[in-house]
Amino acid sequence: MTPLGFGIFGLVFLAVALALFGAQSLLSRRDLALRGRLEGLTHGGPVPTSEVAGRASSGGTVLRALSALAKPREGSEELSQIQLRLSYAGLRGAHVTEALFATKLVLAVALGGTVLALATLRANPLQQAQLLALIATTLGFYAPNVWLHRRVKEVQRELAQALPDVLDLLTTCVEAGLGIEAALQRISQELGLVAPRLARELELTLAEVHVGVSRSNAFRRLADRTGVEDLRALSAVLVQTEMFGTSIAGALRVHSKSLRLRRTHLAEEKAATVGVKLVLPLIVFLIPSLFGVILGPAVVRIMETMMPTLGGGS
Helix, strand or coil: CCHHHHHHHHHHHHHHHHHHHHHHHHHHHHHHHHHHHHHHHHCCCCCCHHHHHHHHHHHHHHHHHHHCCCCCCCCCHHHHHHHHHHHHCCCCCCCHHHHHHHHHHHHHHHHHHHHHHHHHHCCCCCCCHHHHHHHHHHHHHHHHHHHHHHHHHHHHHHHHHHHHHHHHHHHHHHHCCCCHHHHHHHHHHHCCCCCHHHHHHHHHHHHHHHCCCCHHHHHHHHHHHHCCHHHHHHHHHHHHHHHHCCCHHHHHHHHHHHHHHHHHHHHHHHHHCHHHHCHHHHHHHHHHHHHHHHHHHHHHHHHHHHHHHHCCCC
């Protein structure tokens, strides 16, 4: 192997090793915190927070060092948009932003270095090895963005699909005499297995209310951190009922009815576009097959009849 191949392989190995170490340290932060609490209970005293943070600081240091090479400047609009999309995706840890940019950098270096290494080790070197490496590097750098976009869509769709059940349960609990906080607590417990994401969001909202955040601000924060329009409309309804003193049960019933009506209209709209969406597959796949089946035998018969005549035969 040439020195260039050794260098490329070393670079790829280093990038992958750093990525694995950073991911492992990121995933172990919660385990370290829980282990510190358990140790405090076992030994009769709390483990200092600095000790637990010190055991997890190495991973954060690695992530910050890697992400600093690809992360936009602090306060930029691009960084704010990425942090907002991470919040929409349910990724709100301490080093989530650093982990994303570190992953982008590592994937870019790993894919580009792999392409260069394979091109160098070939018996016949590729003519466009640098171009292929550049393409692979670009794909590796922007692949986490595609994954994040798909995860945001998935999380928001899951939250929106579970919301009608929440409205039904919330209306039932409020009509039964429970307060809005007690109703949300009961609903979050009931939806823990069916819709865990929405249950966690409701539990976080309740925790904010319990620590002193007003109910209106807590529900606004719920809408802001999820980005789901249905939750934003629900928070607006609850805020208005609190502001004007109207019946919460009646407002929830009306909102649930309007939400289901809007979902019906959206389903009808999507059903109406099915015919238009089927035009392209029909043109590309079905019509050529029909032409081949219908006109194929005729074309073969015409060729069998005309070819001897055109060739000068009797």
